Amino acid sequence: MAFLTDIEIAQNCKMKPITEIAEKVGVGEEYLEPYGRYKAKIDLSYMKNCKKEGKLVLVTAITPTPAGEGKTTTTIGLADAMNLLGYKTSVALREPSLGPVFGIKGGAAGGGYAQVVPMEDINLHFTGDFHAIGAANNLLAAMLDNHIQQGNALGIDTKRITWKRCVDMNDRQLRNVVNGLGGRMNGVPREDGFDITVASEIMAVFCLATSITDLKERLARIVVAYDYSGKPVTCSDIKAQGAMTALLVDAVKPNLVQTLEGTPAFVHGGPFANIAHGCNTVLATKMAMSTADYAITEAGFGADLGAEKFLDIKCRAANLKPSAVVVVATVRALKMHGGLKKDQLGEENIEALEKGIPNLLRHVSNIKNVYKLPCVVAVNRFPTDTDNEIDFIIAKCKELGVNTVLSTVWADGGKGGTELAKEVVRLCEEEDNSGFTYSYETDATIEEKIEAIVTKVYGGDGVDFTTNAKKQLDSLKADGFGNLPICVAKTQYSFSDDPLKLGAPENFRVTVRNLKVSAGAGFIVVLTGDIMTMPGLPKSPAAERIDVDENGKITGLF
Secondary structure, eight states: OOOOOHHHHHHHOOOOOHHHHHHHTTOOGGGEEESSSSOEEEOTHHHHTOOOOOEEEEEEESSOOTTOOOHHHHHHHHHHHHHHTTOOEEEEEOOOOHHHHHSSSOOOSEETTEEEESHHHHHTTTTSHHHHHHHHHHHHHHHHHHHHHTTOTTOEEEEEEOOOEEESSOOGGGSSEEESOSSGGGOOOEEEOEEEGGGSHHHHHHHHOOSHHHHHHHHHHOEEEEETTSOEEEHHHHTOHHHHHHHHTTTTSOEEEEETTOOEEEEOOOOOTTTSOOBOOHHHHHHHHHTSSEEEEEBSSSIIIIIHHIIIIIHHHHTOOOSEEEEEEOHHHHHHHTTOOGGGTTSOOHHHHHHHHHHHHHHHHIIIIISOOOEEEEEEOOTTOOHHHHHHHHHHHHTTTOEEEEEOHHHHGGGGGHHHHHHHHHHHHHSOOTTOOOSSOTTSOHHHHHHHIIIIIIOOSEEEEOHHHHHHHHHHHHTTOTTSOEEEEOOTTOSSSOTTOOSSOOSOEEEEEEEEEETTTTEEEEEETTOOSSOOOOSSOGGGGOEEOTTOOEESOO
């Protein structure tokens, strides 16, 4: 039996005009800015006239493996299932980055029969938001270097410039560069580098801003360098925030598209969760909540990264409180955490599952016991999963007081998620989320906040700081940034900072090698392990298999 690929399924879908989708959620024509027939932006003035606020549901997952978990697919399928059952539901997702699309991970528009469409547009240029973010980032870089070239009135120390240029592509060649060569008229020679656009602080600012005014104020606070006395130099000192906001004024409006089953989907913003805070925009989340009784959203990678940052950073900044959390897992991935290789996952193996399931249980315990939120486990079922393996997971989660529901949304769309939808509705309506707490308070010291994340969420023994990191700690405190939340940059493949420590490792410590302030975003970035802010392409990148025919039909996207 031949199976359709994700892109073939998406291309066979008969999409509804975006005006019809907007009408479904009560967005009038006066707020709609169409980008063709099937995508549109929603003017921010819509939020001022809408008083509705639906319940918020977060979808997160176990620590990712090469076997796949299906978090975005589950998010989309759950929203479709809830609409099938008669609950007015919208979905809020991140936009894919071109780096993973052309690299190894592929797109981020869901999969199988639980996708957002037009899939090709969303995975490629979409409405141009990322290009605008990159342009704003690089305008600031250009104005910073021009200020130095034109006399350096601010006394910027060229060895302490922290602002990098960016491009939305995996390009390891740009990690470290020397620019300004070629004589005095071509700038001041200095070492520099590029980040991928989704790691830019502009992306984080974009995703946490609540209005155009808030966006401009956040941009103004960005620290770009330090002067010769060690004082921070900001974007407002360079006088760039107005022009940068002008570049972003259209991009900041949330994008409206649809799922294969016609569920309204707000796809907007896209910071990575292993090097940034991993959530779609606050504006898109609030717009989804304002258009439905339930808004389903997701946060990147495992719950130790995406969910932790969603709860400790985004919810704190935007005053959000989820009514329920879904933790996505697969039998296959848990067996990989138990030590099996990818080609060994087709046979029943309770012993491997027993070794791997502590990963799921730690994530679930964090949601229930650290953040005090109602929780359900969604198991994406594969044909090779046995009843014994499923029953084992159900029993273990039951010991934590959490129900487990099977999901087949990849193969069956919304109807494959109806049991999950029923449990989510039950959690939202019958369980209590009033005890929601953060893993740390902002009045704790920077060290105490990092320690809390490592010990409470990761399950580690504590934190070690390099000599360089200790100096940066003192500097951040002296500059008045000690009260900001923490954004840990860490491998996505482990609770620890070592990607080889699978499952739920114990007796480990996390080494902090670098700290920097993202004053515009409003958090301190803590870099651990060997994490990089500019990925590279694999030996055989997905780009090699993407093509387009003479009619403009794209193939190879996934």
